[in-house]
Amino acid sequence: MTGASNPSSGTRADTYAASLRLSVAPMMDWTDVHCRQFHRLLAPGARLYTEMVHAKAVIHGDRTRLLALTPEQAPLALQLGGSEPAALAQATHIAADHGFDEVNLNCGCPSDRVQAGRFGACLMREPALVAECVAAMSAASDVPVTVKCRLGVDDDADYDVFADFVDGVVAAGAAMVVVHARNAWLQGLSPKENRDIPPLRYDWAYRLKRERPGLPVVINGGIATREAALAQLDHVDGVMLGRAAYHDPYVLHALDAALSGGPLQPRADLLRALRPYVEARMADGVALKHIVRHVLGLFHGQPGGRLFRQVLSEGAHRPGADWQLVEQALSATEHAGARSAA
Numbered sequence: 001m002t003g004a005s006n007p008s009s010g011t012r013a014d015t016y017a018a019s020l021r022l023s024v025a026p027m028m029d030w031t032d033v034h035c036r037q038f039h040r041l042l043a044p045g046a047r048l049y050t051e052m053v054h055a056k057a058v059i060h061g062d063r064t065r066l067l068a069l070t071p072e073q074a075p076l077a078l079q080l081g082g083s084e085p086a087a088l089a090q091a092t093h094i095a096a097d098h099g100f101d102e103v104n105l106n107c108g109c110p111s112d113r114v115q116a117g118r119f120g121a122c123l124m125r126e127p128a129l130v131a132e133c134v135a136a137m138s139a140a141s142d143v144p145v146t147v148k149c150r151l152g153v154d155d156d157a158d159y160d161v162f163a164d165f166v167d168g169v170v171a172a173g174a175a176m177v178v179v180h181a182r183n184a185w186l187q188g189l190s191p192k193e194n195r196d197i198p199p200l201r202y203d204w205a206y207r208l209k210r211e212r213p214g215l216p217v218v219i220n221g222g223i224a225t226r227e228a229a230l231a232q233l234d235h236v237d238g239v240m241l242g243r244a245a246y247h248d249p250y251v252l253h254a255l256d257a258a259l260s261g262g263p264l265q266p267r268a269d270l271l272r273a274l275r276p277y278v279e280a281r282m283a284d285g286v287a288l289k290h291i292v293r294h295v296l297g298l299f300h301g302q303p304g305g306r307l308f309r310q311v312l313s314e315g316a317h318r319p320g321a322d323w324q325l326v327e328q329a330l331s332a333t334e335h336a337g338a339r340s341a342a
């Protein structure tokens with residue numbers, strides 16, 4: 001499943017450039033290879049991100065698993081964690097060889113484990129080191145290197161410090177920044193709380209873009225609907241959706257359709273397009289539950305949506321569960337929808 005084919009570089013580069021407008025955030029344990037295959041069907045034009053992988057794991061670990069991708073998942077970025085320029089450069093080189101379209105450096109994760117390893121959000125306080133990392137990564141391959149950051153850490157409240165951080169990584173070669181538009185509080189909050197409690201300040205990302213019109217800026221944090229995402233595009237180049245894309249994945253489809261001018265497809269048709277992938281992976285020995293856990297939110301907010309989730313999540317754990325379970329969930333949902341409309 002590794003090694004994306006390389007379509008003609010012009011086409012691939014154009015597709016990559018266009019995907020700046022909509023992306024799905026890197027999310028540990030969520031945006032694995034199966035999830036991305038589903039998201040790709042929903043949003044053919046979106047840029048997808050892997051879960052964060054530490055640079056040293058890329059170098060020394062099981063690459064077949066850690067860097068798994070399929071050709072359809074392009075444009076696809078690998079997100080790296082780490083703060084050692086040489087290791088990040090080596091991992092970037094490996095990622096480029098593997099077929100990733102972008103390598104993104106995580107400067108936003110606040111977990112204790114990450115802080116202990118001196119990477120993630122605490123790097124916002126080490127702009128010179130981050131610039132050194134980005135310079136080494138940029139020199140290691142031709143794939144664009146990008147940075148995902150916060151506005152600051154703890155009680156940082158000086159826009160100029162944030163802007164200097166961004167200017168430093170751009171001078172070092174970063175092609176784009178993703179701004180998760182809130183601070184990370186390094187003490188006292190869990191990673192989950194750190195996605196909700198520090199207040200959002202979108203205006204810092206807007207100002208960054210206004211003052212640096214040539215710099216591609218993608219905004220992230222708390223964007224949950226098609227309308228909210230489209231409104232962001234009046235201010236910045238792209239929107240990145242995290243939790244909303246996972247819990248209510250049809251929003252990705254609605255956004256992608258709005259951006260491309262394409263038709264809205266019914267949820268069931270989108271899901272059925274995943275069948276060849278599911279059957280191929282099951283033939284490789286992957287259990288159905290590992291794939292369908294990512295589709296449970298497809299009917300979020302729809303009549304029958306809870307039944308869909310229930311039939312799939314209960315049934316997928318039973319031995320022998322296969323695609324027929326997905327068909328059962330779809331037909332139960334359809335009947336529930338018809339009943340509620342009657």
Ligand SMILES: Cc1cc2nc3c(=O)[nH]c(=O)nc-3n(C[C@H](O)[C@H](O)[C@H](O)COP(=O)(O)O)c2cc1C
Nearest residue numbers: 025026027028051052106180221222223241242243
């Ligand atoms: C389960 C989960 C795992 C996450 N893992 C990562 C990660 O590996 N790397 C990263 O940069 N951000 C990670 N994030 C943060 C998201 O990328 C995003 O910045 C955050 O959820 C805010 O966007 P949202 O409000 O659209 O969800 C994670 C978020 C969630 C919910």
